[in-house]
Amino acid sequence: MLQLNDVxxxxxxxxxxxxxxxxxxxxxxxxxxxxxxxxxxxxxRMILNLLExxxxxxxxxxxxxxxxxSNEIGYLPEERGxxxxxxxxxQLVYLAKLRGMAKADSVKALKDWLERFNITEYENKxxxxxxxxxxxxxxxxxxxxxxxxxxxxxxxxxxxxPVNVEMLKKAVIxxxxxxxxxxxxxxxxxxxxxxxxxxxxxxxxRPVVEGDLTEIKRSxxxxxxxxxxxxxxTFLKETPGVxxxxxxxxxxxxxxxxxxDAPVVWKLLTEKGFVSKFEVEEPxxxxxxxxxxxxxxx
Amino acid sequence: xxxxxxxxxxxxxxxxxxxxxxxSSAIFLLxxxxxxxxxxxxxxxxxxxxxxxxxxxxxxENEQLYELLSSGAEDYQPVLFDGNExxxxxxxxxxxxxxxxxxSQSEQNxxxxxxxxxxxxxxxxxxxxAQLQQIKVAQAAxxxxxxxxxxQDIYTPVSFERQALDEEAKTxxxxxxxYGLVYILVFALYMSVIIYGMMIATDITNEKSSxxxxxxxxxxxxxxxxFAKILAIGMMGLTQVALITAAVYVMVKIRGxxxxxxxxxxxxxxxxxxxxxxxxxxxxxxxxxxxxxICAGLGSVVSRxxxxxxLVSPVIFLVMGAFFLSIYGLSSPDSSIIVIASYIPFFTPMxxxxxxxxxxxxxxxxxxxxxxxxxxxLLIAWFAAKVYRGGVLMYGxxxxxxxxxxxxxxxxxxxxxxx
Numbered sequence: 001m002l003q004l005n006d007v008x009x010x011x012x013x014x015x016x017x018x019x020x021x022x023x024x025x026x027x028x029x030x031x032x033x034x035x036x037x038x039x040x041x042x043x044x045r046m047i048l049n050l051l052e053x054x055x056x057x058x059x060x061x062x063x064x065x066x067x068x069x070s071n072e073i074g075y076l077p078e079e080r081g082x083x084x085x086x087x088x089x090x091q092l093v094y095l096a097k098l099r100g101m102a103k104a105d106s107v108k109a110l111k112d113w114l115e116r117f118n119i120t121e122y123e124n125k126x127x128x129x130x131x132x133x134x135x136x137x138x139x140x141x142x143x144x145x146x147x148x149x150x151x152x153x154x155x156x157x158x159x160x161x162p163v164n165v166e167m168l169k170k171a172v173i174x175x176x177x178x179x180x181x182x183x184x185x186x187x188x189x190x191x192x193x194x195x196x197x198x199x200x201x202x203x204x205x206r207p208v209v210e211g212d213l214t215e216i217k218r219s220x221x222x223x224x225x226x227x228x229x230x231x232x233x234t235f236l237k238e239t240p241g242v243x244x245x246x247x248x249x250x251x252x253x254x255x256x257x258x259x260x261d262a263p264v265v266w267k268l269l270t271e272k273g274f275v276s277k278f279e280v281e282e283p284x285x286x287x288x289x290x291x292x293x294x295x296x297x298x
Numbered sequence: 299x300x301x302x303x304x305x306x307x308x309x310x311x312x313x314x315x316x317x318x319x320x321x322s323s324a325i326f327l328l329x330x331x332x333x334x335x336x337x338x339x340x341x342x343x344x345x346x347x348x349x350x351x352x353x354x355x356x357x358x359e360n361e362q363l364y365e366l367l368s369s370g371a372e373d374y375q376p377v378l379f380d381g382n383e384x385x386x387x388x389x390x391x392x393x394x395x396x397x398x399x400x401x402s403q404s405e406q407n408x409x410x411x412x413x414x415x416x417x418x419x420x421x422x423x424x425x426x427x428a429q430l431q432q433i434k435v436a437q438a439a440x441x442x443x444x445x446x447x448x449x450q451d452i453y454t455p456v457s458f459e460r461q462a463l464d465e466e467a468k469t470x471x472x473x474x475x476x477y478g479l480v481y482i483l484v485f486a487l488y489m490s491v492i493i494y495g496m497m498i499a500t501d502i503t504n505e506k507s508s509x510x511x512x513x514x515x516x517x518x519x520x521x522x523x524x525f526a527k528i529l530a531i532g533m534m535g536l537t538q539v540a541l542i543t544a545a546v547y548v549m550v551k552i553r554g555x556x557x558x559x560x561x562x563x564x565x566x567x568x569x570x571x572x573x574x575x576x577x578x579x580x581x582x583x584x585x586x587x588x589x590x591x592i593c594a595g596l597g598s599v600v601s602r603x604x605x606x607x608x609l610v611s612p613v614i615f616l617v618m619g620a621f622f623l624s625i626y627g628l629s630s631p632d633s634s635i636i637v638i639a640s641y642i643p644f645f646t647p648m649x650x651x652x653x654x655x656x657x658x659x660x661x662x663x664x665x666x667x668x669x670x671x672x673x674x675x676l677l678i679a680w681f682a683a684k685v686y687r688g689g690v691l692m693y694g695x696x697x698x699x700x701x702x703x704x705x706x707x708x709x710x711x712x713x714x715x716x717x
Contacts, residue, residue: 081509
């Protein structure tokens, strides 16, 4: 388990992370979200020993985190980085060695991974000769090759086509089932909803939402309503309880302040005429994110 | 510590395997072999060709000057020309002769001459002038009634021996030997600091610009990686030095007997004492570490290749300054500028070695300068480590020295524990 206790990071007068307390459970995928500049990368860098936290403590498996534990950690940074001139094999073996893996083991493991991602033919190619998507797969392998117990994935699926996204997603789920604790950061809310049971949304260095995803959704009072009708629905904008109004091809989408407002809207509509569709839905993570992380991020 | 050696061997092997390294080593080896065959090559060019033939028109009585000239002619072959001056000049233009020498007698009854050649830069004419000068002196002297023996005495060089009273002073033979060695080391240091210093800086910047740095420093401590790199590239330089030394050794074994002593005096290694050679190695290593550490620190703050050159250039100027100062020092190793400079760490490796090589320097002076140098290296290493830790996380643009300050600030935020 990774435990952050009152972790604060200040750069001069600017506070990047403010008294962050988190516990990331073992064998789970933990969604770590936030708008740009919310303090995600700084938090990762503190976990990885790249930055010293100004206050607080970080524990991994009950021990204070240092370079001694770096062999148990894997990292896929948002800014991708590999040696362009080295071959896939040399590169991965070197990076795995730096994580304390023996050469023979790493060669065997990398063959398995290349096979899994259908890129065995690139083993002895230079990384710069690979397509962006394939470089991305190599980057992913470099983060997981040494069987880390804690894996930090920062935007792992960006720039990949849907087929490859599924392939990597499957790999992430398999790692989780093998017991790896994964911190997953992404701006793609549908990926987070699909993969993470626990999550945290950061804003200005503080968590604004934290916990179990279903709990978070339930406790979020606002609901969505999708309406299809063949008459003008703009009058709903003025209805009390309606927070957001968005026109669609068939009708409109509403966000209401709480589920009690749904019958009110229903009543108004049936007075007007025929409704072909009326559906009250749980809020999406996207809604929660926009609400909590601020309007500036859309 | 294990990871230190992983970074070390990776840097060393990936560098040694590059084409550039293999080619440059091969060129060095070829040059070394070439030097040992220089006497043969010179012989090949000069030995086969005959001495240049010079046409002579002698206007003196009985052609007596020609007689004197041809009896003592060396390195050229005077031939009496049968014809007038115009015909002779024509013959020179047709390259039948190297040149034309017209000899005559002055009013004082002394020899004089005019030389006609295709070019004025002609060593044959110098030889003839020198010989004619001797004839002139002999004639003038005999006209004045001085006998032959006296003239011989006049020409004998004065006996002048230099004896140093300082026990540590070099003998003349040693000095001649050191001169070549000092020059070689100073030049080698100059070249290697520029080449390897640049290599370290670009290596680090490369890892930053390809963004692989963040993965590297999350695996092991950045400062350990910095020193592993400095050591690896230094070791690569030493590998090249060892190759060259081995080549010299092999060539001496093969060619030593044929070439004889004169050749080694020329290179200056034969008379160099083992002490001087030891100091050469010490100052080479210390000088490398001093400049390599600076370059590593500087390389860490920039993230684009274009900016490396800009930031490293002051260091290059410093090395160039040291180099030119030591060229000056070769001719006056005891001047006060040289003495002072030998204590300034940036100059010590070249200048102090120059003093040791050229003069007798008291042990305490050497010890003091090395102590200052080592202290400076440690200080710079500490400073560079601080810059490096922050610098590797910085991705600004531009290669200004403000970056250094920023890197130091950022470094204050970074973990001190390293393991």
